[in-house]
Amino acid sequence: MENTLSNEKEVPVFGWAARESSGILSPFSFSRRANGDRDITIKILFCGVCHGDVHFAKNELGHSLYPMVPGHEIVGEVMKVGQSVTKFKIGDIAGVGPLCGSCGLCSNCSKGWENYCSKQILTYNSHDHDGSITYGGYSNKIVVNEHFAIMMPKGLPLEGAAPLLCAGSTVYSPMMHHGLCQSGQHLGVVGLGGLGHVAVKFAKAFKMKVTVISTSPGKKEEALERLGADSFLLMNDQQQLQEAKDTMDGIIDTVSGPHSLYPLIEMLKTCGKLILVGASVTPPILPYMPLMSGRKIIAGSAGGGMKESQDMIDFAAKHNITADIEVISMDYVNTAFERLAKNDVKYRFVIDVANTLK
Numbered sequence: 001m002e003n004t005l006s007n008e009k010e011v012p013v014f015g016w017a018a019r020e021s022s023g024i025l026s027p028f029s030f031s032r033r034a035n036g037d038r039d040i041t042i043k044i045l046f047c048g049v050c051h052g053d054v055h056f057a058k059n060e061l062g063h064s065l066y067p068m069v070p071g072h073e074i075v076g077e078v079m080k081v082g083q084s085v086t087k088f089k090i091g092d093i094a095g096v097g098p099l100c101g102s103c104g105l106c107s108n109c110s111k112g113w114e115n116y117c118s119k120q121i122l123t124y125n126s127h128d129h130d131g132s133i134t135y136g137g138y139s140n141k142i143v144v145n146e147h148f149a150i151m152m153p154k155g156l157p158l159e160g161a162a163p164l165l166c167a168g169s170t171v172y173s174p175m176m177h178h179g180l181c182q183s184g185q186h187l188g189v190v191g192l193g194g195l196g197h198v199a200v201k202f203a204k205a206f207k208m209k210v211t212v213i214s215t216s217p218g219k220k221e222e223a224l225e226r227l228g229a230d231s232f233l234l235m236n237d238q239q240q241l242q243e244a245k246d247t248m249d250g251i252i253d254t255v256s257g258p259h260s261l262y263p264l265i266e267m268l269k270t271c272g273k274l275i276l277v278g279a280s281v282t283p284p285i286l287p288y289m290p291l292m293s294g295r296k297i298i299a300g301s302a303g304g305g306m307k308e309s310q311d312m313i314d315f316a317a318k319h320n321i322t323a324d325i326e327v328i329s330m331d332y333v334n335t336a337f338e339r340l341a342k343n344d345v346k347y348r349f350v351i352d353v354a355n356t357l358k
Helices: 051-057 158-165 167-177 196-205 217-226 238-243 262-267 288-294 306-318 330-341
Strands: 011-018 025-032 039-049 074-081 093-096 099-101 141-145 186-190 209-214 231-234 248-253 268-276 297-300 325-328 348-352
Touching: 011 141, 025 141, 025 330, 039 093, 039 158, 039 325, 039 330, 051 330, 074 141, 074 158, 093 158, 099 141, 158 167, 158 306, 158 325, 158 348, 167 196, 167 248, 167 306, 186 196, 186 262, 196 209, 196 306, 209 217, 217 231, 231 238, 238 262, 248 262, 262 268, 262 288, 268 288, 325 330, 330 348
Parallel strands: 186 209, 186 248, 209 231, 248 268, 268 297, 325 348
Antiparallel strands: 011 025, 039 074, 039 141, 039 348, 074 093
């Protein structure tokens, strides 16, 4: 076991970075901190491409830090451990999601909700404890505190598991927190993309009745025949909307573009819950009267903390859940960004970092 030495230097790393708001990525050499006593160093094997990577690379949310190395769906092999590490050993397969640090002291951290800590540190486009910019998984190595790494279960295909570290937690966490995980419940899933298709898989593993809600009639066969949804509802079909009123215990809304919440609220049973997980930059119009008359709830969710993320990946392994992916090379990433912006992927790109980052 390799341990940290007091005079150890920073770790040289190679990756791809965006330099400005065009979002175009190109090769980039940089350094990460030396492996500390509680740190592990991971040789990155695969990294998923999240829609958030595009938003941040293009500064669409207005707070991007450049140069930026995106990527927060990271899977790789532990190649070094600090002397106080207890969770991992060299050769283990570890995952890193959107979070790489928090204060560890606040009420949210004490509850295992590190993702809601006011001092959270994101895996990229954030400032680390020492003030340096964090860089993500479009690179060959990452150094992270062991608390913020997930032990990847044996037998789970790594390329298909990588997107679960973001997309999986994003849908699993609100399902668990809001009790939308019971056999026989009826769950609506709005949008059949990177988040939506994973939500369907988790819901079916929970033995729920699942309705996919979409504006694209071409996704009906995919939803029903391949993903195993029980029904498919077109948002622009008024008869279907009428028939769906007061039928669902909950809805997971994964759509990031502007859309009306009113018909979704109408689909909920009394005390039903509409959970928003799509990161929309356009605020929705909130129809509050239907909420009051049915004691219904609209809630948001931003993924899960570290324990819940580990629970999610363990559940996924038990039920053979992976994301549907298209594996790409590192030098294809700019084309992947263009395609992702047009929703031209089923359903997640995953970069084969180990074999294509040269």
